[in-house]
Amino acid sequence: MKTYYVYILKCNDGLTYTGVTNNISRRFKEHQKGLNQSCFTFKRRPLQLVFHQEFNDINQAIYFEKKIKNWSAKKKLALADKNFDMLQILAECRNATHSKYNLENE
Known part of the structure; x- marks a missing residue:
């Protein structure tokens, strides 16, 4: 069974970023390294992983991510x-x- 994670990052400027992934440690490292210059978090590093929630169903994970993205x-x-x-x-x-x-x- 595959595991998915909804996560919240706290950016250096106090803003937050919410995402979904199937590999939380890899995805957090990607954000921290700044691999994508157009990513919201690129200029807001360093980042803190402040929250993650596990899901076994990708549809539930996406639903929860969309819900809290608007918070x-x-x-x-x-x-x-x-x-x-x-x-x-x-x-x-x-x-x-x-x-x-x-x-x-x-």
Whole structure:
């Protein structure tokens, strides 16, 4: 059975990158080495692998990757930190000015 991974990289500038692969260590090394100059992460190295989730079905992996790609960096990092309380708060409202929570102090 083949294993697939959805992963989140934290870039040097604080932005995040989300991807899917069948070989997490190889793919992370490719990002770190900067093999593709047009890649989002090329000018944002060094990178940190902050999250990965295993899947046995490529379709489930792609579905999850597409889902979290649209999340804010704060929400992705909350997932990576296993901060499920903050993840729920961020899921309730993406715009802190319209939320009952003050996220600017985070």
